[in-house]
Amino acid sequence: MRPFRYHRPADVAEAVAVLADEPQAAYLAGGTNLVDLMKLGVQRPDLLVDVNRLPLDAVEELPGGGLRIGATVRNSDLAAHPAVRRDYPVLARALLAAASGQLRNLATTGGNLLQRTRCVYFQDTGKACNKREPGSGCAARHGQNRDLAVLDWSDLCVATHPSDLAVALAALDAVVEVHEPAGPRDVPLAALHRSPGEHPERETTLARGALITAVRLPHLPAARRSAYLKVRDRASFAFAVGSVAAVLDLDGDVVRDVRLAYGAVAHRPWRAYRAEEELRGRAFSPQLAARAADAELAEARPLRHNGFKVPLTRAITVRALTELAERTPAP
Amino acid sequence: MTTDERHSSRVAFDVNGGRRELTLDNRTTLLDALRERLGLIGAKKGCDHGQCGSCTVLLDGRRVKSCLVFAVTLDGRSVVSVEGLGGPDELSPLQAAFVAHDAFQCGYCTPGQLCSARGMLDEVTRGWPSAVTDDLTAPAELTDAEIRERMAGNLCRCAAYPHIVAAIQETAATR
Ligand SMILES: Cc1cc2nc3c(=O)[nH]c(=O)nc-3n(C[C@H](O)[C@H](O)[C@H](O)COP(=O)(O)OP(=O)(O)OC[C@H]3O[C@@H](n4cnc5c(N)ncnc54)[C@H](O)[C@@H]3O)c2cc1C
Ligand code: SF4
Ligand code: FES
Ligand code: FES
16 A cells, blocks of 8 residues: 555634645545555555545535435444434434444544445456546456446446445435535535546546535435435345435326336446336326336346346336335325 | 654553553554553454454453554553453452353454453443344343344454353353
């Protein structure tokens, strides 16, 4: 591992200023992704700016509904928060389905959103990877690509975003509060991550050195009837092979509102707007849910080893929505 | 690799109740600091990548994987490793239950299992739900399925799982 300097900033402004001056510095939060990738030689910062002691660790209930979640709130604390469990079960479920108890005690809200892909070629510095080393090629495109993307990939990169949390936040229309060198700004979660396109090394729409300070959840009473369904290769402690975050609001049996997002299918959490269109205003049935998933997945382009992800994602869409439809809404 | 002083730091933190002060290369993980600098070889290095749980310790009372924590971040904080749970002559109830239930074979994963179980039981006391908890708003009940899910971050190559579950179940019941 490359030697690095260590700095603990006094406040957000100083953290952002230090990163603006140091082209090879990185923020360190829970470290569960960054430390791992530094050991592998995939990330080689020469300065770590430790954000763990910044005052960003509160979950606030906002006047008029909604929550503000500080960037360093641990995944375990967020999943256990009473307001999250009551008002946003999809979020608690996504967090609880991720990683392990020990990792969730370290992992933070901000770090989780910016964790890097689990593409095994990205993690192996001996392999060609346009994301790690632009222009070097993509070993996954014609390699072992079972775990990789079926939607929105480019010839340069077929990686997926691994976060479960991000999928739930995409469905909830969360807003990410960031401090960039130019000042603070709000970024809708759905616009935080990029498609790989010509530049898979650019993963987010944030300016270099941007610090995530919080994530805001809108007031969304419908989210009380929400679910996260994750499929993995073993019962626990594994990344998703497919996942869906769903919020369903029924008026009788008519879909008044619905939010759907998919994980493990694309370079970013995939908000399924087209499926939502199909569902809204119609009488709910499992058949309708299947048609909606088909509409969303019509543009899927499976790779050699991951064709199964299309019917899998369709099946979990139907199952998640049908289970929600059968559940009596909370008062 | 040698480094200059810009790449090392002086760190003071509590380990098993005693204050320790070290000058560390910033790259030193908590796991390596415990094992190689403090002679506390209970926590084990299985994978060094957060995947196996054998390095689990308690940080400010919460279970974490010490292979993914840089020790330089720990100034002023407090760590308990398996040595701090209880020694051979004064086993904690959890450790005694592991012995009574034969909850290990080679023992390599055991220090991590013990620290993880210790932290996990406190999480249950605080009412934290898990992925297999049916009702997110009700207090969690510690079924065997709950123990298995909550201990999923600790692998055991000897597959002593049924006995580990039994040992934890007994500890929980007699608390
Ligand atoms: C064995 C294992 C299994 C896992 N399984 C799952 C799983 O099933 N599902 C899942 O979703 N995740 C899983 N994870 C990933 C885990 O959730 C992430 O590693 C974690 O959420 C990252 O958060 P962190 O605080 O530790 O980030 P760090 O590792 O500290 O940082 C990650 C990145 O974000 C940057 N960063 C951190 N905080 C900020 C901030 N506030 N502003 C700007 N940049 C920031 C860092 O510079 C770094 O680039 C797993 C991890 C491991 C090791
Ligand atoms: S899919 Fe993307 S991350 Fe994986 S090897 Fe190809 S370029 Fe790298
Ligand atoms: S050595 Fe830390 S989890 Fe395996
Ligand atoms: S007892 Fe051998 S690995 Fe668990």
